[in-house]
Amino acid sequence: MEKAITYFQVKPGLRFPMYRYLFFLLLAGLALRAQAQHDVMMQAFYWDVPVDTAAKNGFWWDTLAAKAPELAAAGITAIWVPPPSKGNFGIYDMGYGIYDHFDLGNYNQKGTVETRFGSRDELLNMVQTMHAYGIEVYADIVLNHIFGGPDNLEPNPAVKQYVFDEAIRDPDGDGIYDQFSPYPTNEIIWRIPNAEPGDYYIKIKGYWLPCSDPKGERGYDLYINWDGSPDQPNTPGNANWEYEPNDGNGQYNVFPGSGQHVWGHIDPCGDIDEYKITLTTSHTIEIRLEARREVYNPFDFVPTDQRRGYYPFEIWHNGQNLAPTALQAWTYTGITYVTHTGPGEANWSWNYSHFHPVDDRDYLGWPGTDEVIPNTKFFGNDLNTFDPVVQDRLITWGQWLTNTVGFDGYRLDFVRGYQPEFAAAWINSMPKRSDGSQRFVVAEYWGGKAAIKSWVTTVESLGADADAFDFPLKSTLTDMANWNGADWDMSWLNHAGLVRDNGGNNLSGIQVVTFVENHDTGKESDKWLWRDWDMAYAYILFAEGRPTIFYPHFYSIQQHDHRDPSITVQAPASLRQDLIRLINLRRNYLGGTMVVLSEVGNPWPSTDVADVFVARRGGNGTRSGAILVLNDHETDTKGLWVDSAPNGWPSWAGKDLINPATGETTHIYNDGRVYVWAPPRGYAIWVLAEEYDPALFASATANPSELNTALHIKEQPPRFDWQGPAPNPFFGQTHFELTLPEEAQVQMTVYDLLGREVRQLVHRTLAAGHHQIAWNASGLAGGTYLVRLDVQTADGRRYVRHRIVTLQR
Numbered sequence: 093m094e095k096a097i098t099y100f101q102v103k104p105g106l107r108f109p110m111y112r113y114l115f116f117l118l119l120a121g122l123a124l125r126a127q128a129q130h131d132v133m134m135q136a137f138y139w140d141v142p143v144d145t146a147a148k149n150g151f152w153w154d155t156l157a158a159k160a161p162e163l164a165a166a167g168i169t170a171i172w173v174p175p176p177s178k179g180n181f182g183i184y185d186m187g188y189g190i191y192d193h194f195d196l197g198n199y200n201q202k203g204t205v206e207t208r209f210g211s212r213d214e215l216l217n218m219v220q221t222m223h224a225y226g227i228e229v230y231a232d233i234v235l236n237h238i239f240g241g242p243d244n245l246e247p248n249p250a251v252k253q254y255v256f257d258e259a260i261r262d263p264d265g266d267g268i269y270d271q272f273s274p275y276p277t278n279e280i281i282w283r284i285p286n287a288e289p290g291d292y293y294i295k296i297k298g299y300w301l302p303c304s305d306p307k308g309e310r311g312y313d314l315y316i317n318w319d320g321s322p323d324q325p326n327t328p329g330n331a332n333w334e335y336e337p338n339d340g341n342g343q344y345n346v347f348p349g350s351g352q353h354v355w356g357h358i359d360p361c362g363d364i365d366e367y368k369i370t371l372t373t374s375h376t377i378e379i380r381l382e383a384r385r386e387v388y389n390p391f392d393f394v395p396t397d398q399r400r401g402y403y404p405f406e407i408w409h410n411g412q413n414l415a416p417t418a419l420q421a422w423t424y425t426g427i428t429y430v431t432h433t434g435p436g437e438a439n440w441s442w443n444y445s446h447f448h449p450v451d452d453r454d455y456l457g458w459p460g461t462d463e464v465i466p467n468t469k470f471f472g473n474d475l476n477t478f479d480p481v482v483q484d485r486l487i488t489w490g491q492w493l494t495n496t497v498g499f500d501g502y503r504l505d506f507v508r509g510y511q512p513e514f515a516a517a518w519i520n521s522m523p524k525r526s527d528g529s530q531r532f533v534v535a536e537y538w539g540g541k542a543a544i545k546s547w548v549t550t551v552e553s554l555g556a557d558a559d560a561f562d563f564p565l566k567s568t569l570t571d572m573a574n575w576n577g578a579d580w581d582m583s584w585l586n587h588a589g590l591v592r593d594n595g596g597n598n599l600s601g602i603q604v605v606t607f608v609e610n611h612d613t614g615k616e617s618d619k620w621l622w623r624d625w626d627m628a629y630a631y632i633l634f635a636e637g638r639p640t641i642f643y644p645h646f647y648s649i650q651q652h653d654h655r656d657p658s659i660t661v662q663a664p665a666s667l668r669q670d671l672i673r674l675i676n677l678r679r680n681y682l683g684g685t686m687v688v689l690s691e692v693g694n695p696w697p698s699t700d701v702a703d704v705f706v707a708r709r710g711g712n713g714t715r716s717g718a719i720l721v722l723n724d725h726e727t728d729t730k731g732l733w734v735d736s737a738p739n740g741w742p743s744w745a746g747k748d749l750i751n752p753a754t755g756e757t758t759h760i761y762n763d764g765r766v767y768v769w770a771p772p773r774g775y776a777i778w779v780l781a782e783e784y785d786p787a788l789f790a791s792a793t794a795n796p797s798e799l800n801t802a803l804h805i806k807e808q809p810p811r812f813d814w815q816g817p818a819p820n821p822f823f824g825q826t827h828f829e830l831t832l833p834e835e836a837q838v839q840m841t842v843y844d845l846l847g848r849e850v851r852q853l854v855h856r857t858l859a860a861g862h863h864q865i866a867w868n869a870s871g872l873a874g875g876t877y878l879v880r881l882d883v884q885t886a887d888g889r890r891y892v893r894h895r896i897v898t899l900q901r
Contacts, residue, residue: 132633132675133230134163134641135607136171139186139615139654142848143208148183150197151843151880153210153218158878158896160225167675168641170228170532172503174611176215176493178207180239180472186611187232188505189239189472192429193489194437196497199430202241219498228500230532231493235486235518236509238427238442239472246426247283248444251275253452255403255421258299261455272455274300276398276469277312281422282379284407284414287318289371292414294347294379295340295406296356296365300399303361308386310358311393312402315380318371321351328392331355340364340406355384355393358402379404425473436492438485446482447473462539464547466511477510487521494523494531501532504558508537512547516554534559534605534638541590541597548603560599562606562637565589569608569631573624577724577773582705585722586691591636601636601685608632609642617653617661623773625663626670627722630775633674634709634720635686641671673753677777680788681718684710689719693735704732706768708741716742719749719778723770731769736760748781752788757781814881814893817867821898827866828853832883834860839882842867842897850877874901 136159141152156171163171178195179185182202187209195201196212205211210218219229254261259272284292294316301310313326326332334356337343344366347354356365369377383400384393407414427442448467449455456474457467466477475482493499502522507515519533535551535558537544544560551558568588572580586592589606590599608628613619621628625645632639644651645663653659689695690706703725711717723730737743745764750757753776760766770776816828828840838858842851850872854865867879876898883891 131169131638132167132641132678133170133172133605133638134168134643134646135610136643137174137209137611138642138644138649138651139611140652141174141186141208143183145183148204148206150183150206150208150210151214152208153214154878154880155843157214157218157221158876160221160227162876164225164227166646166672167679168227170230170500171222172230172534172640173218173232174209175232175234175505176207176209176497177234178202178204180241183208188234190234190237191239191427194432194434194492195429198434199432201430216497223498228532229498230501230503230534231497231499232505233490233502234505235475235477235514236470236506237472237474238447240424240427242424244424244427245281245422246443247420248280248423248425249421250444250449250451250454251280251423252419252421254449254455255280255401256405256415257452258401259456261449261453263453263455265453271300273458273468274399274401275449275456277400277402278380278382278395278398279423280381280403282381282404283420283422284377284418285420286374287371287377287409287418288374290409292369292371292377293344293406293408294367294369294404295408296358296367296381296402297405298358298361298363299401299403301358301361302400307357307359309396310361310400311384311386311396312356312358313382313384313393314354314356314367315352315378316347316367316369317351317378318369318375319350319373320375321349324349324352326353326355326393328390331393334365338365340366344368423473427473434496436496438488438492440485442473446476446479448476450476450479462508462537462543464508464511466509468509470506470509474509477514483514483517487518490518490522499531500525501534504533504535506538507535507547508539512550513554515558516551516556519551519556519558520554530557532559533557534561536561538563540564541593541595544590545597545599548599559603559605559638560590561610561640562589562591562604564593565606565632565637566608566613569628570619570621572722572724573621573628575724577703577726580724581702582722582724583691583701585631585705586688589637592686592688602638604637605640606632606635606637607640607642609645610640614642614644614651615654617656617659620651620661621663622661625667627724627773627775629667629671630674630720630722630777633671633678634682634707634718634777636709639678646671674777676788677718677752677779680785681711681715681779681783682709683712684717686710687738687741689734689736689738690732692738695735696733700730700732704730704770706732706734708736710741715783716744716780719768721768721770721776721778723772723774723776725772727772729769729771731767733765733767735764736766737764744780749778750781750784751776751778752784752786753777814895817879817895817897820895821900822869823900824870825866825868826897827864828879828881830858830863830865830881832858832860832863834885836886837884838863839880840865841880841882843878843880844875853879869899872899874899 136156143150175187175190176196177190178192178201179187179189180191181189183204185208192201196215197207197210198212222229254275259274260269261272262269332348332354334345334354338345347367347369381402383396383398385396387394407419425444425447432439456469457465522531537547537560541564548560565588587594590604591601646668648663648665650660650662686707686709688707690701695701705722707720709717744760745762747760748757758767768778814830817826819826839855840853841849844850853867879895879897881893
């Protein structure tokens with residue numbers, strides 16, 4: 093019984109029995125000492141993770157907390173979680189539309205208190221739970237931009253001047269002017285405040301347009317409102333179109349009405365379109381433009397690249413051009429927040445001076461190929477990270493976030509978007525670990541090998557240690573898995589990626605994080621692995637570099653293309669056991685460098701090198717390493733005779749190898765040559781028979797029922813009590829005991845570990861007193877479930893708790 097076990101507080105809201113806590117301490121200590129050997133991390137989210145948008149309830153942090161036992165049992169040593177701060181798109185935001193850095197789901201902003209992932213308390217609880225199981229937690233950090241919305245509009249004279257200069261600037265002051273990237277047309281609202289009654293002639297001009305293309309590529313949507321009328325957008329079947337003559341030289345169209353839209357074209361380039369409106373009373377004139385293009389079969393007039401610039405370059409009234417004076421450009425850069433009340437939470441506001449372009453020398457850069465682009469407006473409002481105020485604020489926030497939540501490291505989002513000098517300064521300013529070392533950092537630099545290496549070495553030269561994701565290797569592994577074996581040459585894998593590069597752009601294994609899929613590629617079907625995920629994971633879990641497992645691959649969650657949700661992909665459920673065995677092998681056998689045996693030492697038959705990749709990896713000081721075989725032939729088991737110990741490698745001559753998955757063995761001859769093989773479209777791992785331990789390759793399963801106490805308590809009310817379930821684990825029926833000090837609205841919901849609601853146990857008002865709530869689990873599969881209790885009192889207090897429950901069949 094629970095009363096017979098000694099409990100103590102690990103962190104607020106989290107209790108563990110003493111013997112379990114000692115086990116967790118031992119586990120954490122072992123994890124730290126052996127991290128270099130089995131440093132497997134998981135990206136613990138994917139695009140559009142489940143959320144209850146109707147109730148504004150995010151439960152991803154709770155979902156992850158419930159996963160901690162099985163992740164630890166599987167050998168996961170760290171998880172990377174999404175950006176924890178409130179996003180501009182509220183409960184829908186995946187965190188990358190960052191809005192308020194200090195709102196972790198505890199302030200009512202953007203239509204919600206909680207983030208898509210949950211509340212601040214649930215975030216803290218998740219991190220504490222992971223730590224209790226020896227798992228580090230890395231936060232996704234967005235330093236490139238801040239998003240704003242309609243409630244963040246402000247006049248922006250810098251953007252107005254930039255548009256009227258048509259993005260032509262002399263940033264160096266040397267008299268040489270260049271064309272830079274236009275400010276997005278649809279992110280500007282043009283206004284003349286308190287315009288007096290009378291006629292206004294509004295002239296629309298385009299710049300940086302595709303002049304050699306048909307006129308259908310140079311379209312725009314024009315919206316004008318001068319009396320507060322509701323928005324009345326066009327449709328392909330019912331549209332107001334610009335008509336000729338309309339060239340701005342006294343020829344104009346009468347605009348069809350306030351709140352309406354006109355679709356028009358700049359044809360030819362240099363054309364001016366003019367529109368007349370008439371105000372009968374004083375009112376603010378609002379003008380919005382959006383770049384459009386024609387598509388056919390069926391016809392539509394759709395948004396296009398908003399760098400195709402359109403603006404009201406002249407507005408005439410009573411013989412005076414108001415564009416240089418009264419006309420204002422409003423942007424989503426006036427960002428203010430509710431008052432932050434927590435310790436260390438700054439109360440800042442942002443305005444246009446913090447975002448590019450900031451003055452008449454500043455500019456917006458082009459996307460480029462894969463170079464660093466600190467002035468480029470890719471997402472939201474592009475922060476001017478050269479500004480000391482911006483730098484200091486972002487560093488202060490990072491320090492607060494680390495100290496408040498307890499993150500062990502960071503994934504830096506889109507580091508191409510700001511200068512590496514600032515990245516290094518930010519990393520160097522973060523709180524150190526208890527031993528004085530820097531926390532873990534990995535950067536998202538989506539580019540080629542040379543650009544990634546340059547960024548990593550530049551940051552290193554400035555005293556900071558940052559790994560990089562191996563995007564080149566991801567591309568190669570995707571092709572290997574997807575292509576037909578007859579069209580793919582396995583020797584293309586020999587020097588794929590950053591660690592194995594032989595063209596002068598290599599990084600060491602401790603500077604690289606490898607992966608098969610992530611949240612970005614996982615939402616775009618043209619970047620997916622469609623099959624043979626096990627082959628790709630066999631490579632990264634065998635090779636040098638820190639491997640990352642994608643959450644949907646581990647849990648076999650169907651992914652949807654974000655452009656066309658009908659396009660789906662799903663890794664097989666069997667992949668999970670492959671991953672666990674590969675992690676076990678990495679942890680217990682591997683730790684040294686890697687040599688490709690199918691590349692050196694005259695592999696035979698040479699004709700099969702196109703289908704078979706063979707590599708040997710060094711050991712970890714306890715065991716001697718292993719050999720990996722990948723076979724991409726569609727139908728045949730294939731292998732190679734290879735030299736098992738090329739120059740400089742320890743000899744295994746005269747020994748036997750065993751494939752732990754099948755029990756097959758092969759002999760290494762006295763000259764060191766050995767024949768190793770793998771099944772079609774598959775992999776095999778071969779270890780020394782004398783070092784083989786069957787227990788290390790047994791199926792690893794998690795035991796979530798170990799954590800039977802409440803995982804999280806937002807606030808404990810007087811005499812509020814929730815007991816159960818009893819029994820737990822249970823075989824079909826169990827019940828909860830609930831005591832309420834007063835009448836309250838009670839909702840008790842059961843979720844599976846994918847975050848899907850599977851049962852509503854109660855959802856009604858309950859009187860004060862004692863209640864027994866039964867759960868008949870008929871129709872549900874055996875497994876682990878999360879039960880969420882949500883109690884709301886008449887005066888608005890809310891109490892939320894969770895329990896992990898195991899259903900046995």
